[in-house]
Amino acid sequence: MNIQFRPKLIDTLRGYDRGQFSGDLSAGITVGVLALPLAMAFAIASGMSPTAGIWTAIVAGFLISALGGSRVQIGGPTGAFIPIIYAIVVDYGVQNLLIATMMSGVMLLAMGAFRLGSMIRFIPLSVVIGFTNGIAVVIFVSQIKDFLGLRVDSLPGEFFGKMEALYRALPTLDGATLALSCASLAVLLGWNRLAKEVAWMRRLPGPLAVLVIATAVNAFILLPVDTIGSRFGGIPRELPDIGLPALSFGLLGKLIAPALTIALLGAIESLLSARIADSQIDDRHDPNQELMAQGIANVAAPLFGGFAATGAIARTATNVRTGGRTPVAGIIHAGVLLTIVLALAPLASHIPLATLSAIVVVVAVNMGEWHAFAPKELARYSTAYRTILLATFFVTVVFDLTLAVELGMALASLFFIYRMSDLTRIERLPLEDFYGVEALARPDGTPRILAYRLTGSLFFGAANKLENLLLMQDGHPDAVILDLEKVISVDTTGLDILQTLQRNLARRGATLILCDLNEQPGSLIRRSGFADRLGEENIAGNLTDALLRAQTVMPRNPGVSYV
Incomplete structure (x- = not known):
């Protein structure tokens, strides 16, 4: 040092x-x-x-x-x-x-x-x-x-x-x-x-x-x-x-x-x-x-x-x-x-x-x-700010400063986690608009490719955002694409969710494909060894490359063009 x-x-x-x-x-x-x-x-x-x-x-x-x-x-x-x-x-x-x-x-x-x-x-x-x-x-x-x-x-x-x-x-x-x-x-x-x-x-x-x-x-x-x-x-x-x-x-x-x-x-x-x-x-x-x-x-x-x-x-x-x-x-x-x-x-x-x-x-x-503490001043700020301010003040007066600072920091952290979790979103990409419904569905109507775009931070506070994916409520496709272009960070809990999703898909014979990795998520995914288990071929530079990769791993549907 x-x-x-x-x-x-x-x-x-x-x-x-x-x-x-x-x-x-x-x-x-x-x-x-x-x-x-x-x-x-x-x-x-x-x-x-x-x-x-x-x-x-x-x-x-x-x-x-x-x-x-x-x-x-x-x-x-x-x-x-x-x-x-x-x-x-x-x-x-x-x-x-x-x-x-x-x-x-x-x-x-x-x-x-x-x-x-x-x-x-x-x-x-x-x-x-x-x-x-x-x-x-x-x-x-x-x-x-x-x-x-x-x-x-x-x-x-x-x-x-x-x-x-x-x-x-x-x-x-x-x-x-x-x-x-x-x-x-x-x-x-x-x-x-x-x-x-x-x-x-x-x-x-x-x-x-x-x-x-x-x-x-x-x-x-x-x-x-x-x-x-x-x-x-x-x-x-x-x-x-x-x-x-x-x-x-x-x-x-x-x-x-x-x-x-x-x-x-x-x-x-x-x-x-x-x-x-x-x-x-x-x-x-x-x-x-x-x-x-x-x-x-x-x-x-x-x-x-x-x-x-x-x-x-x-x-x-x-x-x-x-x-x-x-x-x-x-x-x-x-x-x-x-x-x-x-x-x-x-x-x-x-x-x-x-x-x-x-x-x-x-x-x-x-x-x-x-x-x-003036009502007009407090009204200018959020409920989180008012709660932290008044709780810290009350505990300082009635109990002691140590507990007050601990409580204030805990409340601030919880509100921050909630806010960051609220900003983390996942949306399904409408691939049918570009490739046609028949190209993305089996004869029984089940999907062949599903693509999602994640926004925000994939961390422990936003773990529930991927629950629907883990349960595969949108169906059981041959390939799932996650566009991470707008994901600024991934922590170890977020990495674990991605690994769990990959294992669940693999048991069903499906493939997970990641694309548009930013520096921090890409670094963690590679340092942890997840990139090796996933396969570098399943980490694409952009959504178009990811879709081309998805078409190579799904069973062919005779009579349908995928290009």
Whole structure:
């Protein structure tokens, strides 16, 4: 296997100049500052410590930019991972989450090495929208506890159990927390709206602005709300201990499914982010190199206490808007985060959890494509599209993402098989119009030659199309011609049907003749040895040659001309 490992950074450094560095520096600082509140908020919502989120952004962000296949991709923890990470933490614990993350990294690395990056695009849009909107709902629900200040020891990972626990905890609603959450939400939404019109506000990301304001207010007034300091003891002003997480061999088998979920979602989100960025900078990313970088990042991040990371669409878009054009911007973003941790970590103790919750709520609302659920929008598409979209969304919310993607892909495959089967047709050719009825029938009226034209794909989903031929409901001729000019492909099930038809005809003393084989059907028929059993003389170039061959194998009818 020829593994190609060539980070985009190598290509972009050729001719790199001061002007490019200036743009990358500005973008890297902006994105680094933006990443700080998001990394902490996503980590807390996932059931992890804010420190874990920050080090995920630093380590994974650096590696994804340095080794990735995109010029402008920014990596780190994302909102899409919140329900997955939270469920793994609840079911298996933090240490096993780190192991599952490293396993997903190995899977991503293998996907890139085996050049499977382009296959991620085979996932239907209906499945992507369904689970993306479902994840947004799950994220929103996960923030109700901190947004309202509810006193709940731990929330179950299962949807109905979580809703029941939140309902029972409603009497513990904290007024001060709710007021701060609403105020933070209002400031964030107002800032984002005003930033479109006020130039200086665009330089300070909304999440950072509301975080600074709320933290400053809380530091001076000491609001009676939960903070990073009260719940997590603050953020250490030092490098984390580097080491492997505790490994439990008995749980490795059970962690394969969670690891596969992390890998699949990470691959989808990172490549989707890279594709969006390509359209903004008129470039083309290398999907396989990007997957390998994502894999390395997810293996490395848990060594520093971090967890799953992928390409972040919002931070990548911010990087592009603020002038980032090479992976250097992403590397600077990681350096900015590291500097903030080492220099300003003590101030993080005053950050209110209600403000971080408000930030995540806005992220959840913005990540969903809610217009896709509008009745007029749904009416534009087929029943299959609507079924896949709504089923994937429902299962994502009520059960989990793994099952939702599996169900969505299964439904998409079934609908595709049905559609392809419906497009596969077989029709009898009216040879009597050209050769006369008496030339094609025996004295008793039974046919001498039958000819059929197949259209579409002869595969397992269309096997029933040849049942009438297998039963010989049109009679028992001396020769049967199959015109395959409009057959684009034949799979092994289709080949088996042809072989069965040939054997049935041979037992009756009749001959099967194929004509107009396209490249793929012809290749399979010859590679399988069926052409040898059928006889090359019974594989004709066109229908006329097939009819001439059929006349040579049927008994002669005295007094009738066949030419």
